[in-house]
Amino acid sequence: MAKKPAAGTSGRHEFLPKTKKLIAERASYRCVVPGCKVPTIGPGAKFDDVSNAGSASHIYSAAENGPRGRAGLTPTQIKSPQNGIWTCRTHGTEIDNNKGERYPAALLLGWKALQEAQLRREQDGRHTPVGWIHELKIIQSWLFKSDEALTLGKATLLQGPPFGKSALCDWISTSLGGKHEDRWISSLGLTILNLKIFAPEEQAIELKFDNQQRTFAANGVPVSEAPKRGSAVFFRQSAWSLYPRSDDDDDDELIGQLLGFERDVVRGLIHDIQRNGTKWGRLIAFYHEEDFEDDDHGEPVPTGGRTWTLRRGGPTGVTFRGLAGSEQERILIEFAAALARERAAFSPTVLLLDGSGWNFDDGNMALLAEYLIGQPFQTILTMRGGWQPNQAAPWWGWSRVVLIGKQYSAQIASHDW
Structure with a gap:
């Protein structure tokens, strides 16, 4: 029965x-x-x-x-x-x-919010920061299949080989005014892509790399610099392992170098993290601490200088450099998300988290997915191909893009995991 x-x-x-x-x-x-x-x-x-x-x-x-x-x-x-x-x-x-x-549901909910924002503007001219990148179309590229289009959701998991994912993040960042990578200006061939953005009205940005320079067009009109139709905050996981760290760097300077922020911006974001960051991240704070060095007898003596030190857990808590590698990555994501959250109050913003294999277990990946889907900015998170979460529920509403083939073509996989 x-x-x-x-x-x-x-x-x-x-x-x-x-x-x-x-x-x-x-x-x-x-x-x-x-x-x-x-x-x-x-x-x-x-x-x-x-x-x-x-x-x-x-x-x-x-x-x-x-x-x-x-x-x-x-x-x-x-x-x-x-x-x-x-x-x-x-x-x-x-x-x-x-x-x-x-x-997926997150995409439809985003479209609903975008439509209502557009209608409010038509009714009374009310400004709204709602918007995001709707589509990235690769018109021509030596790296990708031509005329391939990626539809992006509010939160998108991008998977596949190492350099295809990073290329897309680079191009999106450059199209939105980020620092461009000289490696795309090469003799390998012409690269042309088009970003369709709703901000909240439809906008089109074209980015072209040839063997001499990169150029832009906005809604079909050539322009000298990237049009300010949105903002990108870009954290490369590889930056943490490749950056030549020095013990002389203050923590705010080190974090700023890794994320491409000014050090005073890093310190300014700490208040937002303490209010709106993850439960784990709210326990971090900067302390302006006195510097010491050992004298001839090995005794610490003050040098007269002061250092900005990031600690988790209060004035005697663990320093940023004393945390495990996965915890340091979590802090860097906290700062990147805080800046994206701040920018999203004024213009459509995308957070680009480019990593091959994040140093998080499945539980922390699930917490990250739940946290990012609830933010006011758009997110693109890259992961190695083949990775699968143990828990499906936290990823509900995420779009998933998989790059496959020798010349990569994009396929949208099921959000049902």
């Missing part, structure tokens, strides 16, 4: 008619998919009739085993307007194909 399902968990939880109307009106009857221009409402067959070609679609599934699942939501939450988006008929069907694998 089959077991009876728990109350409130089985069956379909449909929107009420008034909820559908609210979802449609909040979307101004426009399809939520960025760039879709199909009108969903218009004149009907008769002079007093209206034709409605749109629908209120669920983000988390109305059905128990439907697209994107239910993520533990209650029936009331499933039927809430917060769980709804307005789509044209074509996109309403497309986002639910193959159990919604190409359209």
